[in-house]
Amino acid sequence: MSDIKLAVNERIKTESNLLRGTIAEGLANQITGGLSDDDMQLTKFHGFYQQxxxxxxxxxxxxxxxxRHSFMLRARVPGxxxxxQQWLEIDRIAxxxxxxxxIRLTTRQTFQYHGILKPQVKPLIQALGSVNLDSIAACGDVNRNVMCTPNPVESELHQEAYAWAIRLSxxxxPNTNAYAELWLDGEKVTSNxxxxxxxxTxxxxxxxxxxxxxxxxxxxxxxxxxxxxxxxxxGKLAGFNVLVGGGMGTTHGDVNTFPRLADDLGFVKPEDAVEVAKAVLTVQRDWGCRTDRxxxxxxxxxxxxxxDKFRAEVELRSGIKFEVPKAIVFTTRGDRFGWIKGVDNKWHLTLFIENGRIVDTETHPIKTGLVEIAKIHQGDFxxxxxxxxxxxxxxxQDKEQIERLARLYGLYSDExxxxxxxxxxxxxxxxxxLAMAEAERYLPSLVTKVEGLLTKHAIPDEHFVMRMTGCPNGCGRPFLAEVGFVGKGPGKYNMYLGAxxxxMRLNKMYRENIGEAEILSILDTLIAEWASNGLADERFGDFVVRSEVIQPVIIASRDFHG
Known part of the structure; x- marks a missing residue:
């Protein structure tokens, strides 16, 4: 018998009866607003967390x-x-x-709800199902929501790539019928x-x-x-370069954990994408660590x-040989705000939703505004x-009315x-x-102060990619920000620079466990130097690396500034 001690989640999954556990019994228990520890892990596979x-x-x-127990549920919306019509129901459910x-738009290109009480979980999932939406595998130890560049300009290439994103999702x-049984009153599967x-597992x-x-x-x-x-x-899809092994999450003080850039395996034809994905997934299933989460x-x-070893195993399992990666160039990663006209002669309006939170306030009733737009819009969200x-x-012919509604409800501004x-x-x-510090509630006020520093140094129209998370698990992808803040404790953050x-490059920790006063002092100095000594069109992340504010280092055999 093996002496290897597996992580506790492995036992939970093994004993779960393919993700059923005792979730049904826990939902029926009116004595508590929460679920058992084991079922709290299993509900993630169904798309929701207890909080x-x-x-x-x-x-x-x-x-x-x-x-005060409640649940956060995340939907599966590939691409x-x-x-x-779906948005109107998403809004009503909220x-x-x-x-x-x-409603909260997430960094995984979907939406999630917070504050769902236990008696409302099943009605909510059923309501999503009524408009062909679900939350299966939106969380848990499975493939989660598949993202796809929502490219509104290159419409034909986007449609092909988007179709593959849906198919991958x-x-x-998972094959289990547990989701249908528990939430949609599906027929119970008793064997085989x-x-x-x-x-x-x-x-x-x-x-x-x-x-x-x-x-x-x-x-x-x-x-x-x-x-x-x-x-x-x-303008048509020729295939895909396949990259594997990227990830953000780390643990404070644990040098065995770190963010990592993905490696390029090679090029495959579109029709080979699913088999390659399955091979990558099953290699991770069999080779991944199950003793230390x-x-x-x-x-x-x-x-x-x-x-090289990983690529060879994927080729063996899929029966597909990777070709040499095709030359590609990434120039941007931010959203393109305002109106853009696509090759299909349709217009596309990108709205800024600060930190993804859709809720009505006295000055910006944006939740209501999106409902009013959804009532008349003939395209998609x-x-x-x-x-x-x-x-x-x-x-x-609809562009003027859409813009009028967006401006009226505080969804669209030139300011x-x-x-x-x-x-x-x-x-x-x-x-x-998991949060150790504020993020969503604090970042807007910090941005205002950073705007003041940019104005102070006569570059009010400049910017850098800035991201903040309340812990080091990396949900907001802070380690790929030119300026990243990772929560360390109440009001304290580790500051990262140089992505x-x-x-296409990770950042590096510059200062540990600092508060707002030191953050602003550091940025004041660096923005002043960037404004005075930056090269033409030099981005802030490149400037701090070139000027050796951040020194290139080797961590876990990877150059953070490669």
Whole structure:
């Protein structure tokens, strides 16, 4: 018998009866607003996490009350596209079935709800199902929501790449009938149910796929386990460069964990994409670490085995030989705000949604505004990997009315700075159990102060990619930001500098455990030097590397400034 001690999640998955556990019994238990520890892990595979309001946790403890349990549910929307009719139901669900009444666009190009009470979980999932949306595999140790550049300009190439994103998402779903049984009142399967691709213990950890369309790296290909970079030929899809082993999450103080850039395996034809994806997934299933979840992502499997060995195994399992990668160039990764006209002669309006939070305020009733647009819009809504929203496919005759509504409800403004447009944060407090510091609630005020520094040094129209997370798990992809902040404690952050503007280079920690005063002092000095000594069109991340503010270092055999 093996003496290897597996991570506790491996036992939970093994004993779960293919992700059923005792979730049904837990939902029926009216004594508590939460679920058992084991079922809390299993519900992730169904798309939702148990949380509590940390702002009132201490007070409830004083009152001898359990935490105010609620759930966060994330939808599976491959490529981030939904219809206006679906959006109207997404909005209604938020208003009727959640505490906060808000919708949040995520950095995984989908939406999620916060503040779902236990009795509302099943009605909410059923309501999503009524408009052909679901949350299966949106979380958990499986392939999660597949991202795709929501390119509204190169419409034909986008449609081909988007179709493959949907197929990848569908073909890599778990086979278990548990989701249908628990939430959709599907027929119970009593025997002979198997998981031919995932096996009874699924993957060692979460698995993320992105499809990118150069020159736009808006899905941050180096942050994902598996990436398909579309290669065009006269506007049509010729195939994909395949990159594997990217990832952001790390652990404070643990040198065995680190962010990592993805490696290039080679080029494949479009029809080979799914088989290659399945091969990559099953290699990770079999080779990935199941004893330490901090080391269980695909990036560590690549790091420990090497790209050549990994490539050979993928070729063996898929029966597909990689060709030499095609030459591609990424020039941007931010969203293209405002109106853009596509080759289909349709107009596309990209709206800035600060930190992805869609809720009505006294000055900006943006949630209502999107409902009013959805009532008349004839195209689709496209969520971006940067937490923004595109009103896509607007006919010429509808453009004026859409813009009028967007401006009326505070969704569209010419006054938003480039710095604010290129900054984003994860949710963090009060709902995320992992958050050590604020992010979403704090970043807007910090951006205002950074805007002041840019103005002070006579470059108000300049910007750098700035991202903030409440912990080092990397949900907001902070390690690919020119300026990144990672929560260390209340009001304290590790500050990272030096990533490349197009997302092709990681940053490096510059200062540890600092507060706002020191953050602003450092940025004041660096922005002044950039304004005075930066080369023509030199981005901030490149400037701090060239001027040796940040020294290139080797971490885990990878050059952070390669």
């Amino acid at each position: 509590d309001d940390r702002d009132i946790r201490a007070e409830r403890q004083k009152q001898k009350l359990e935490p 981030g596209i939904c219809t206006p 208003s009727d079935l959640t505490i906060y009444g808000s 569908d073909d890599l779903l 149910e198997v998981e031919p691709m995932y096996g009874p 699924y993957l060692p950890r979460k698995f993320k796929i992105a499809v990118a369309i150069p020159p736009h790296n808006d899905v941050d290909i180096h942050a994902n386990d598996l990436n398909f970079v579309a290669v065009g030929d006269n 901090k080391r269980a992502r695909l990036k560590y499997t690549l790091e420990d085995n090497g790209v 496209r969520m971006t990997a940067n937490q923004n929203l595109i009103i896509a496919g607007v006919a010429e 938003i700075s480039q710095q604010r447009l290129n900054s984003m944060a994860c949710v963090a407090l009060p709902t995320c159990a 490349k503007n197009n997302g």
